[in-house]
Amino acid sequence: MNELDFIWNALEAVRKSGPLILSVTNYVAANLNANALLAVGASPIMSHQVAEIEDLVTISSAVVVNMGIPADTLPEALYLAGQCANTMGKPLIFDPVGAGASSYRNKVCNKLLTTSSPDIIRGNASEIMALAGQSRATKGVDSLHGTTEASSSAIELAKQYNCTVCVSGAVDLITDGNRSLFVGNGHSMMPRITGLGCTATALAGAFAAVVKDKVDALTSCMAILGIAGEIAAESSNGPGSLQIGIVDKLFNISREEIEMKINLSM
Template sequence: MITAQNVSKNLQDLRKQTPLVHNITNYVVMNNTANALLSIGASPVMAHAPEEMEAMAGIASSLVINIGTLSSEWIEGMLIAGKTARQRKIPIVLDPVGAGATGFRTQTCHKIIKECKPTVIRGNASEIMALIRSDVQTKGVDSTESSENAVELAKTLSRETGAVVSVSGPVDFITNGENILTIKNDIPIMPKVTGMGCTASAITGAVAAACPNPLEAAATAMAIMAVAGEMTLPLAKGPGTFQSHFLDALYNMSDKEIAEYLKL
C-alpha cells in the first residue's frame, strides 16, 4: 500500500538528504537526467570509466545502471560499480533500455542481474517481458507491449531476481512478486520526449537512497513522475516545452500537488 502522504514524506526525506546518485547512463540522456536529479533535490554524478568505478560507487548513496548506449568498456564499468554497490548494500537500479532488441543488450542485462543483484529493475513493458521471454522484441528502445500485458511476467521476474520490478506505461505497475502498486496517471505526451523513462530510473535511484523500502521507493518515483507530468501538461505546447516545464515541476512539487494529481 502506498498513499499520497507516503510519497510526500519520501520526497521530503530525499530533499533533506540530497543523496549522491551515481549514474552509468547513456549519452542521449545524461544532461536530462542530471537536471532532473538536481531539480528533485538529489546530487547527480555521471561516470562510467572502469578505472574510477570502485571509488565512485564507494561514495555514492545509490547506483543507476542504464544500458542505453552500450560498449564492452561500459559493461566492464557497470559490473565493477554494481559489485561495489552490492558490497556496500546501497540501492542499485537497472534500466534495461532496449532489452529484446538485440541479444547483446538482453545478455548484458542478465549478466548485470546475476552479478550485481539490482534492488529495482525499471523499464517499459517490452523490456521487462524480454528479460523473461526470448520471443519478445522491442522496437528500438520503444515498447511494443502494454504495461498491463507485462504484469504477470514482471511478478515472475521479481520472484526470480529478488528485485522490485517497475513497469512504466499509461498505467505504471510496481511489484515485489506478490504485491502490485498501480499508478494511473496517463500522460500521453511523455513517450514523445526523449529520456522520460531514463529520468524515471534516475529518480528511482534517488528515492531508493532515502527510502529503505524498495517497493515503496520505486512506486514513489513513478508517482513523482506522474505528478510532475500532470503539473506540466497545461503549460506545454509540445515535447520541447514539456521537457523544460517538467524540470520546473520537479523543483516546485509540494504536498499540495501530490495530493491533487496523484491517481493511485
C-alpha cells in the first residue's frame, strides 16, 4: 500500500461509517470543529455536563478532550471523559491547549494524564514541549517554537504515555516514539483561523475511530486538513473565506487532489 492508498482509505472509512465523536471542547472552537467533522462524514456531539459524560462516551466511537478554556465544569468533564473512554475501550484524543501558559493549565494537563491514558496527543510545538517539561515559553495558545524544536519532546511523550503524538506547525510531525512521519501540507494563512488546531484534534478523533494504526490515522487527518487548506487558499481573500473554503473542501476533496498535493516524508 502506498502513501496515497492509506490516506484515501482512511477518509473513505470515515465517510462510510460516519463515526460519532464526543468532543469535550472549548466554545471558541466548537462550531468549526462540528462543521469540519460533518464535512468529512463524521457526526459531532459536544458537552461539558459531567452528569451525561458517561452516557455520551457509551454511544460514541471516539472521545476528544480539549483543555481550551478550563473553566466551570470543563476540567471535571475532561477527567471523567478520559476515564470512561479508557474503561470502554474508545480512542481518546487529548489537545493540551495553552499548556505552559499558566500553572493552572499545567495542573489540568497533569491530572488528566495521571487519571487517563490518551491514545493520541495533538498540540503545537510549545504545548508539546511544555507537556514534556522541556519549556515554559508560550504565547497564550500560540506556539513560539517550531516542529523541529519539539521533536525530542514528542518522542519522549509518545514513549512515556504509550501513545501517538502530533506536533502541528508548518510541518506536522506524527510519532509513536519509534515510527515518525512528517506532513508538509498546509498554508501560511491557516494559523490565522481561531480554533483550527482544535479542529485538527477533532478530526483526529474521527480518523482514530476507524483506523487502528494511530500513526496512519493522524497522518491521514493532518494531510487531508493541510491539503484542504492549500486548495481553499487558492480562492480565499483572507482567513474568513479560508475557513469556509476548508470546510467545503473537506466535504468534497478527491483522491486526485490528494495525489496531486500530498507532501509526506519520513
